[in-house]
Ligand SMILES: Nc1ncnc2c1ncn2[C@@H]1O[C@H](COP(=O)(O)OP(=O)(O)OP(=O)(O)O)[C@@H](O)[C@H]1O
């Protein structure tokens with residue numbers, strides 16, 4: 001019966017990557033959250049990775065990022081992206097109307113909440129459940145117990161750092177900051193322009209970050225070099241630029257400090273009873289930007305808590321979201337995981 005209507009589906013609609021999990025099939029998609037639209041006709045020409053390839057190559061193509069800071073700011077495009085993914089991954093069930101679970105930043109505003117609700121139902125959801133990202137990630141890593149044990153998750157993505165302290169399967173406190181990997185890319189592009197007179201695309205800046213990026217202090221990591229291509233600001237001609245680990249470290253120091261501040265703010269909201277316990281629990285890092293070498297060490301130094309990378313695939317949140325709904329499907333109705341409003345929100349259809 002579920003197969004006909006569509007298998008239970010979980011979507012992590014990230015600012016950089018959209019991930020989808022389909023019951024019984026696992027994670028079926030990890031695509032850039034991007035669409036290419038024709039300026040002339042208004043038609044969508046490509047989605048995901050093929051859309052990225054069109055960037056800057058055709059003056060008629062406008063690239064659209066439908067998700068900003070973890071929320072669907074371009075609702076039509078977000079809906080199109082979700083509908084396309086749901087249909088594609090439900091094979092010939094063209095009219096698939098699955099039960100849909102989505103991860104959301106824990107500090108999402110009600111305006112964005114309604115936008116997401118609207119997009120999800122337009123995209124074909126039969127029922128919609130929203131799960132805060134820190135909870136989904138904790139479930140995905142097998143860290144949530146129904147009891148009083150505490151878990152602390154810091155999900156550091158592209159545009160959002162979402163920190164949640166979890167107990168009894170729900171959020172005790174959380175903090176969402178609009179900073180992440182994209183802030184680092186912008187800082188690298190700004191340094192290239194300021195100090196070398198080269199204008200870099202954000203994709204080039206991101207590739208330098210992933211190739212040689214690391215958290216200061218300088219000297220803890222061997223100095224490496226990345227070669228990136230951009231445009232000379234004065235002459236307008238193409239130019240190659242060599243960026244070293246030291247350049248990148250200098251560029252990203254500011255935004256990295258903001259990420260660490262966000263983690264500190266997330267921990268600061270706890271009551272004294274819980275605060276002490278955090279010392280033995282530590283912080284588990286998830287999200288793509290948590291992979292930046294040295295970030296765990298800096299968080300350890302600045303918070304006094306142990307910190308480690310819990311998930312180096314980036315899939316924990318979407319896997320956890322799928323799991324949460326399996327639990328919510330009344331198999332364990334007595335477990336605390338199920339009924340708490342701050343854990344799960346099932347949103348009515350318009
Ligand atoms: N090895 C790496 N080192 C540093 N940063 C990385 C690495 N791998 C990926 N990233 C960064 O991680 C970010 C993407 O992470 P993720 O997929 O968790 O984001 P998202 O879920 O789409 O965004 P958000 O949760 O903020 O809406 C990008 O900014 C990317 O540059």
Ligand SMILES: [Mg+2]
Pocket residue numbers: 012014015155157158287
């Ligand atoms: Mg994310």
